[in-house]
Amino acid sequence: EAGVAQSPRYKIIEKRQSVAFWCNPISGHATLYWYQQILGQGPKLLIQFQNNGVVDDSQLPKDRFSAERLKGVDSTLKIQPAKLEDSAVYLCASSFGARGFGETQYFGPGTRLLVL
């Protein structure tokens, strides 16, 4: 079974530019998550989708970050404009059920973003 796919794996941009990340969850998984992992820290949830609806986006900096999950499958996370402090690894994860609670999340390889 294929795992969570993410692209690109690496991205270098200058501040104030925009960038987009793509994630394709494990087939059949209803719930999709985007995390930000700053160097030396644990991942922090940015947004959680259940099918194509948002469950939790309380920690998403909505002035510059946006995310969508059209058709309830793959998802895109965008940053516009990027700031230096956005340099991090962006991890996508998915879990099977729509209920979500307590389910194991399976993570993709992440996208390493460097903002210069």
Place this chain on the structure above:
Amino acid sequence: AQKVTQAQTEISVVEKEDVTLDCVYETRDTTYYLFWYKQPPSGELVFLIRRNSFDEQNEISGRYSWNFQKSTSSFNFTITASQVVDSAVYFCALSGGTGNQFYFGTGTSLTVIP
């Protein structure tokens, strides 16, 4: 509030030694789940174990074992006879409340020296 503390930032052991990674959590929920993940240098978080709050039975899987103690709010992870391939950052995570947001600790970086 949900919180996970991994007090050990970095640990180095010589191959074949046993090592225990500590995890202490805080939650007001009576139902919650605890997880351990391994993050090798490639960056992907690899799932190791899931435990719910009602199951305090310890678990062993090969060289890995987990000790869950609700009385001390701890969920510690032991690697027996460590190997170089065990070198990675290990994260403990807590899922509580109504959603499935994971609260991660800051991770413990384990280096196994050959």
